[in-house]
Amino acid sequence: MQIIQKLIDRTNNSLNINSLLDNIVISSRIRLARNIEEIPFTSNSNKDDRKKIFNLAKDIFDSKDIIKDSVFIDLGDYTQIERLFLVERHLVSQEHSKGGENYGVVINDTETISIMINEEDHFRLQALHSGLQLFSSWKLIDEIDEKLSKEVNYAFSPLFGYLTACPTNLGTGMRASVMLHLPALILTKQINKIIASVSKMDVIVRGLYGEGSKVLGDIFQISNQGAFGFKEEDIVKKIEEIAKYIVECEKTAREYLLKESRQVIEDKIWRAYGILKHCRTISSAESLSLISFLRLGVDLKIMPKSDIDFNFLNRMMLLIQPGHLQNIEKRRLDIKNRDILRADLIRKMLN
Amino acid sequence: MQIIQKLIDRTNNSLNINSLLDNIVISSRIRLARNIEEIPFTSNSNKDDRKKIFNLAKDIFDSKDIIKDSVFIDLGDYTQIERLFLVERHLVSQEHSKGGENYGVVINDTETISIMINEEDHFRLQALHSGLQLFSSWKLIDEIDEKLSKEVNYAFSPLFGYLTACPTNLGTGMRASVMLHLPALILTKQINKIIASVSKMDVIVRGLYGEGSKVLGDIFQISNQGAFGFKEEDIVKKIEEIAKYIVECEKTAREYLLKESRQVIEDKIWRAYGILKHCRTISSAESLSLISFLRLGVDLKIMPKSDIDFNFLNRMMLLIQPGHLQNIEKRRLDIKNRDILRADLIRKMLN
Numbered sequence: 298m299q300i301i302q303k304l305i306d307r308t309n310n311s312l313n314i315n316s317l318l319d320n321i322v323i324s325s326r327i328r329l330a331r332n333i334e335e336i337p338f339t340s341n342s343n344k345d346d347r348k349k350i351f352n353l354a355k356d357i358f359d360s361k362d363i364i365k366d367s368v369f370i371d372l373g374d375y376t377q378i379e380r381l382f383l384v385e386r387h388l389v390s391q392e393h394s395k396g397g398e399n400y401g402v403v404i405n406d407t408e409t410i411s412i413m414i415n416e417e418d419h420f421r422l423q424a425l426h427s428g429l430q431l432f433s434s435w436k437l438i439d440e441i442d443e444k445l446s447k448e449v450n451y452a453f454s455p456l457f458g459y460l461t462a463c464p465t466n467l468g469t470g471m472r473a474s475v476m477l478h479l480p481a482l483i484l485t486k487q488i489n490k491i492i493a494s495v496s497k498m499d500v501i502v503r504g505l506y507g508e509g510s511k512v513l514g515d516i517f518q519i520s521n522q523g524a525f526g527f528k529e530e531d532i533v534k535k536i537e538e539i540a541k542y543i544v545e546c547e548k549t550a551r552e553y554l555l556k557e558s559r560q561v562i563e564d565k566i567w568r569a570y571g572i573l574k575h576c577r578t579i580s581s582a583e584s585l586s587l588i589s590f591l592r593l594g595v596d597l598k599i600m601p602k603s604d605i606d607f608n609f610l611n612r613m614m615l616l617i618q619p620g621h622l623q624n625i626e627k628r629r630l631d632i633k634n635r636d637i638l639r640a641d642l643i644r645k646m647l648n
Numbered sequence: 649m650q651i652i653q654k655l656i657d658r659t660n661n662s663l664n665i666n667s668l669l670d671n672i673v674i675s676s677r678i679r680l681a682r683n684i685e686e687i688p689f690t691s692n693s694n695k696d697d698r699k700k701i702f703n704l705a706k707d708i709f710d711s712k713d714i715i716k717d718s719v720f721i722d723l724g725d726y727t728q729i730e731r732l733f734l735v736e737r738h739l740v741s742q743e744h745s746k747g748g749e750n751y752g753v754v755i756n757d758t759e760t761i762s763i764m765i766n767e768e769d770h771f772r773l774q775a776l777h778s779g780l781q782l783f784s785s786w787k788l789i790d791e792i793d794e795k796l797s798k799e800v801n802y803a804f805s806p807l808f809g810y811l812t813a814c815p816t817n818l819g820t821g822m823r824a825s826v827m828l829h830l831p832a833l834i835l836t837k838q839i840n841k842i843i844a845s846v847s848k849m850d851v852i853v854r855g856l857y858g859e860g861s862k863v864l865g866d867i868f869q870i871s872n873q874g875a876f877g878f879k880e881e882d883i884v885k886k887i888e889e890i891a892k893y894i895v896e897c898e899k900t901a902r903e904y905l906l907k908e909s910r911q912v913i914e915d916k917i918w919r920a921y922g923i924l925k926h927c928r929t930i931s932s933a934e935s936l937s938l939i940s941f942l943r944l945g946v947d948l949k950i951m952p953k954s955d956i957d958f959n960f961l962n963r964m965m966l967l968i969q970p971g972h973l974q975n976i977e978k979r980r981l982d983i984k985n986r987d988i989l990r991a992d993l994i995r996k997m998l999n
Contacts, residue, residue: 560988564928575922577915637911 300368301379301624304386304408308615320596320607321544322429323476323516326387327438327533330418330461330470330524334450338462339415344398347415351399353449354414358403363444366406373398378629381620387425390416409437417462418470420445427611429544431473431537435529458525468525473536477543480515480593481550484562491546492517495539499523514585514614519543555597566594574647578636584617584643605647613646651719652730652975655737655759659966671947671958672895673780674827674867677738678789678884681812681821681875682771685801689813690766695749698766702750704800705765709754714795717757724749729980732971738776741767760788768813769821771796778962780895782824782888786880809876819876824887828894831866831944832901835913842897843868846890850874865936865965870894906948917945925998929987935968935994956998964997 332338333353336346351371358369372380372394380394388404388411401414413421422445424438452460459470466472482488492502499522504512519539521532554562569590573579579587592610594600615621617639623630626638683689684704687697702722709720723731723745731745739755739762752765764772773796775789803811810821817823833839843853850873855863870890872883905913920941924930930938943961945951966972968990974981977989 560929560984564930564991567926567928568923571922571924571926572919573922574926575918577918578911579915633911640915 300370300404301382304382305621305625307408308612320592321478321547322540323478323611324425324427325429325431325434326423326425326474326476327431327434328472328474329422329438329442330459330466331420331422331442331445332452332460332462333419334452336419339417339419340462347399350415350419351401354401354403354412354420357445357448358412361444361448363448364403364405364410364412364441367403367410370402370404372396372400372402378620378623382624385615385618385620389413392416410441412441418466429475429537429540431475431533435473435533465522466524469527469529469532471524471529471532472520473533474518474520475536475540477517477519477540477547478515478589478592479517479543479547480589481554482547483515484554485550487546487550491543495519495543498535498539500536500539513582515589516585551593551597562593562597563599566590566597566599570594570600573643575644576640579640579643580636581618581639584639585614588614609646613643616642651721651755652733655733656972656976658759659963671943672829672898673891674829674962675776675778676780676782676785677774677776677825678782678785679823679825680773680789680793681769681810681817682773682793682796683803683811683813684770685803687770690768690770691813698750701770702752702765705752705754705763705771708796708799709763712795712799714799715754715756715761715763715792718754718761721753721755723747723751723753729971729974733975736966736969736971740764743767761792763792769817780826780888780891782826782884786824786884816873817875820878820880820883822875822880822883823871824884825869825871826887826891828868828870828891828898829866829940829943830868830894830898831940832905833898834866835905836901838897838901842894846870846894849886849890851887851890864933866940867936902944902948913944913948914950917941917948917950921945921951921998924994926995927991930991930994931987932969932990935990936965939965960997964994967993
């Protein structure tokens, strides 16, 4: 599909994901759950209901100028490998990527917006920015939400707010989340304490691909637990505050590591570089874990190669993933061959 | 001590240890145990006995032309670090290096000969060559033995042959040993089978520093179990035959690895290179294990850097050892600093 190639080109050219704080906070995301009045939630809907939602969405996004430079995608037209690619770019959820008929997604050129159609809710509106920019993401998605609300009748109750398939989303339907890179908190074994303490504040901590996913590359996602009984602004503010608190903890841990065990940390970073630069086969989990050390190295100014910066490493993190590798190669690859091609790609990038 | 600096220079310049088969057989060694008549064995001797042996040896080796370009060393004049250096070069045994008064060793300029005085036996004569050259070693040490026997009265019985402190050395007093590098037999998990089968042939398999030492860098020492009831020539022949057999097994295993899992083996070799080239701290055990992969890489022509050859890697294996590092630095270093300096040295060598 053309859009996949466009996104690959975008990554190769200059995916500009440098911004304030994007060294520890990789990205910020706001997601809104919305449903259409008088049509059953996706979980209870039949094929006709889903078709109705799908066609409604297609009509609106194709004809109205709701999202600039966007494309409406029928996932049914996409192969498993192409869908995996979209998951790896956080444009489609893992669940949604497995869907059959009438599963859609709208994405814009800069990949800041994604609207999933017939996911757990009829509409899942998402805005994604690099670094800590929750308020920008909220502003962006709020505008889209506003426009969309003029085209459809949202299921809304004055008492409960937005009605959603899962009660945890009831009310604002909002989930605010940030992706954090926390290698020093892991190395200093403080991460579990931090997770426990933020969990008490109704915050969920998860892995790289959200719900039920493993922590890879020392990357954690934190987001609000409930959406009901809060104002949208308060949710955004709270997650932003907690993110800032964790960033401070991570910074302190990095300073501690540099002061107390500089040699050990330098060794880990350089070994990661040596392995990535020379290996002949490597899994994505190991790559992410080694790239994590390079990210730390860039931050601590331990990697002297000036062409290795966060932008470069963010690109590498995307490209080494199975869906990306297979879409770049334009063919299905088994694990063994993926691991070999991944090593080739990393070697080329580092040489 | 001057001799230490001389040996370090020798290593830095060109320690020529390339020869036939020295890729799998690293070195060949013949050792003869000899004692002087009517003086108790070292274990039962008193200080005066040991002084007598020591002075006798010093007189002979200082005045007679028994070993060309050799030096008589009183270990009492050497620091622990300098003694460790001599152990690492296989010129002195670990046991002998710990001795107090009247512990001597004669070594020649090319390090092919070492005569330990007051080790387990009064004299321990050793000839060491690179590669599989047991007959050359035997010829060399036999000449020295012949000359020495004209200067002293060896403890000898027509019935038992040479009398030695340990009954396992009785008879010829000979131990023939070869040092073998067997990474492919380890990777293919055949090594234990091989060790079991040669053990049945009265052959002992040990680690890098002989008796009781660990296997480091995939290097094994094999030697004859008993010295009694065999002709010297038969012992040498037997160890040579067994070495050749193991070399064949190792070669077959290497071919198998290349054929069946080239990618895996290339990956291991390149990762070893990447880590050695970039690490900031490393133990000698890890270094030896990674250098083992580089040796394998040179043999399998997987390391394209032409300046990395067996000679280079043999030098590296010597230089990274604790005694060498400390003598090069000319100061005592704790483990932490040794590991850092070792990484520095390896990095310099590989860049």
